[in-house]
Amino acid sequence: MKCSGCGAEMRFDPATQNVVCDHCGASKDPFFAEEQCRIVEGSHGESYLEAEVFQCPQCGARLLSTDATAITFCSYCGSSVVLEGRLEQEEKPDYIIPFKKTKEEVEKLYKHKVSRALFAPSYMKSDDVVSRFRGIYMPYWVYSMQNADGLRANGKVEERHGDYIYTYSYLVSADYDAEYKGLSYDASSVFSDSLSEAIAPFDVHDRVPFKTAYMSGFYADTRDVKPYVYIDNASEVVSKDIAGKAAGHPSFGIHGATANEVEKSVRLRTDHTGGYFPVWFLATQSRDKSRVSYAVVNGQTGKVAADMPIDFGKYLLGSLILAIPIFLILAFAVPMTPLILSAAVVVFAIASLILANVLLNDVYRRENQLDDEGLQFAQDHSEDKAQYKLYGKFSKEKAPGKIKKTWKVLLGLAVVAAVIFLNTQVRVAATASDMWIYGAAALSMGLNIWTFFDIVKAYNQLTTRKPPQMGARGGDERA
Ligand SMILES: [Zn+2]
Ligand SMILES: [Zn+2]
Missing domain, CATH: 1.20.140 (Butyryl-CoA Dehydrogenase, subunit A; domain 3)
Incomplete structure (x- = not known):
């Protein structure tokens, strides 16, 4: 974003939550700033950002940016190359969690972590490498689930009286209202699930309506995983949780209805939204450039996850x-x-x-x-x-x-x-x-x-x- 006072490039500042100009000191609330790129309406009511998508000629990773600044190295494969930009349309997220942790804070958190890794290669700790941290908004799918019907389960209780075993069969049913919100999964195939899990969770209560001004000085990853990919996984987590809690209730428990039986009757209504979540990203190439190790920091909570190879x-x-x-x-x-x-x-x-x-x-x-x-x-x-x-x-x-x-x-x-x-x-x-x-x-x-x-x-x-x-x-x- 260009500063209206002096023309310099402005950036979103996580410390003040404003868009600031480092040159003349001007600052602006991102919510009231004008959009940084064209927003196009699709035929099904969806919206697209028309912004520059930069692609790495080495690994093919794609990053979205609304700034006029050139990208001179790739945050995914660690190559020092100039990424080539092209105007493209990318689906607009429903909301965004703005960066809370500044680059300085993140560098300090990372250095603290690597200082304890005794056998880590020295180059991973060099200032030159550490300065390559970049803030990337990761596209996430956020699911909400609701139990649609009541729960029912067959239960069986056996009692022994003298020489006889009495078997009582029950059908237990209950009204059970459960709502789960904020189950999130990253929607970028470049961002590995193991790293994404390592820096989870994000607190979706901090989300705000999406405004392109939050992207000033940051990148966004492109979304290339469809929302239904994670539905089975999310439903299983929720069903198990509902069944476990319900089966713990005496009406199920004393009638011999197990969590497994209850789980079969869980019917979920699911819904999903797309969000941008803040992640600081650092890719380091091994000496022979054949491997890459990652350090990622949750841009909201400061949780660090880093690959630590042994020298x-x-x-x-x-x-x-x-x-x-x-x-x-x-x-x-x-x-x-x-x-x-x-x-x-x-x-x-x-x-x-x-x-x-x-x-x-x-x-x-x-x-x-x-x-x-x-x-x-x-x-x-x-x-x-x-x-x-x-x-x-x-x-x-x-x-x-x-x-x-x-x-x-x-x-x-x-x-x-x-x-x-x-x-x-x-x-x-x-x-x-x-x-x-x-x-x-x-x-x-x-x-x-x-x-x-x-x-x-x-x-x-x-x-x-x-x-x-x-x-x-x-x-x-x-x-
Ligand atoms: Zn200025
Ligand atoms: Zn690359």
Whole structure:
């Protein structure tokens, strides 16, 4: 927005909640400021913002802006590129939660968080990187749900009197008025659900009618996930909650009607609105630029979520410093009999086996975007035809290659087991057999440590991501 006094670019200031001019000090209430772009009425009563949409030539992410300022790096893939703008129409949100946290506050919150991450790479803490925080209004779908009918459930109570079991069957019904408001899900496929959940919730009580002046100095993400994608998930959450609360009531409880039975009778009336929620965003590229890690801050509450990869050099140094005292204690304080040694090795191996499998499973889910319904949706549907589809059933996927990655630990365990077994069978001379056990333990430990490198690598894959690939430029030239 141009300042009417001096012509400089104005910005929405989260501290004062006004649009301010840093050049001459003028300020304005955003609600009374003129709209910053054309607002076009659609044929079904919906409205569109006609604003500049900037697309990243590297990753294809799209950002909406009403300012005349050029965008010189991409907040989604971290590339330093000039984003190209084009006038487009984007659906106007019903309301907006304005930014409350200033950039300075957010930088401080982030620095505090990374300062506690001992093994995080140093570049993540540099002022240069931190200064790249940008405020982006994220499009959200906000659902409200209401129980439409009364609740009813079949209940069964069994009583034993002497040699007889009496079964009482009931049909319990109740009037139950429940209304849920403000269940929100991000409507952008670039914004990962795991980050979105990490900085939730937003308080929708702070929402105000949408005015483009709130966007001055900020961007908005484009909305590319349809409202029905999250309806199943939201309905399930609400149905379970209603059923749980109702079944806790004595009239259901003493008649043996369970929450599961009650849930079947929940009929929901759903409604949704679209809002812009404030998120501070920072994307950092790994040194070889193949991965990106994100830091996001809730622009309303200041809640921080950040990917914290581990720097291999720092990790090695840290482990070494930790390993020396442990080694000394073990070497001098504990009498190291072959039995204690092999027991310790087995415990260690099982622990790293569990850790490796949990992490590798998460990596698999993340890499295949099984943890992101919005992105899953955007990839499945270039056009939207289906009215309802089942999502969220992905958690039972098996991760292939887990055994392949943990073969080292398994081999180590097998060697220790084999040596102990042979030892009890063959009963060779005591000293010689001890040597075998020590050897097997050492081999197993070595294989374990090797697996630990895989674990760190897997962890780093989890705390960094593939840069978004939102399709080549011009893919939607139809419009
Ligand atoms: Zn001015
Ligand atoms: Zn990009």
